[in-house]
Amino acid sequence: MMATNSAPTLSLSGARTALAAAEARASRIGVPMNIAVVDSSCHLLAFSRMDGAKITSINIAIDKAFTAAGHRAPTSVYKEAVWPGGAAFGIWNSNGGRFMTIAGGVPVVDKEGRVVGAIGCSTGTPAQDEDVAKAGKEAVECSIAGETMTVKAKL
Incomplete structure (x- = not known):
């Protein structure tokens, strides 16, 4: 029996790849973004605040990435569940108030389907944030x- 596990995680190089593609997409749609990339342990690897991105969206982008990596799901999945009476009502209070339920955070997975990190974007509408994160x-x-x-063809 092993006493430890080794888990794959996103590298700084991978985070830079994600940032570059997200910045390109944000520029293409004309919405400057705050873009955060975290590793599989929810630790910030890279961050970019594009010129014109909302200052109040900096922590939102970081927390979207944190939530997507930590919960291993896009933040958009909570849309219907967080309203009063919903199965996840109040979840935004967890993790010191960092749990984000607004679209724009998506996990990054490896070839085996393991979450290796996540990207979170904020400044536009939830749909724009998710588009750029994707x-x-x-x-x-x-x-x-x-x-x-x-990749280049999709941008």
Whole structure:
């Protein structure tokens, strides 16, 4: 029996790949973003505040990435469950108030489907934030799979 486990996690290089793709997508849709990338343990690896991104969205982006990595699910899954009477009502109070229930945080997974990190974006609408986060997620997942040329076509 092993006393420890070794878990794959996103590297700084992977985080930079995610940031670059997310910034490119945000520029393309004309919405400057705060973009945060965390590793599988929810620790911040990289952050970018694009010129014009809302200052009040800095922590929101970081917390979206934290939630997506820690809960191993996109933050958008909570949309219907967090209203009064919903199964997850009040969950935003967990983790010191860091648990985000607004779209824009998505986990990054490796070839085996393990969450290795997450990306969180904030400044636009929830749909815009999620769109930009997904661009970063797809870029790093393509990089993990060795499909870097596919990434450029999606941006």
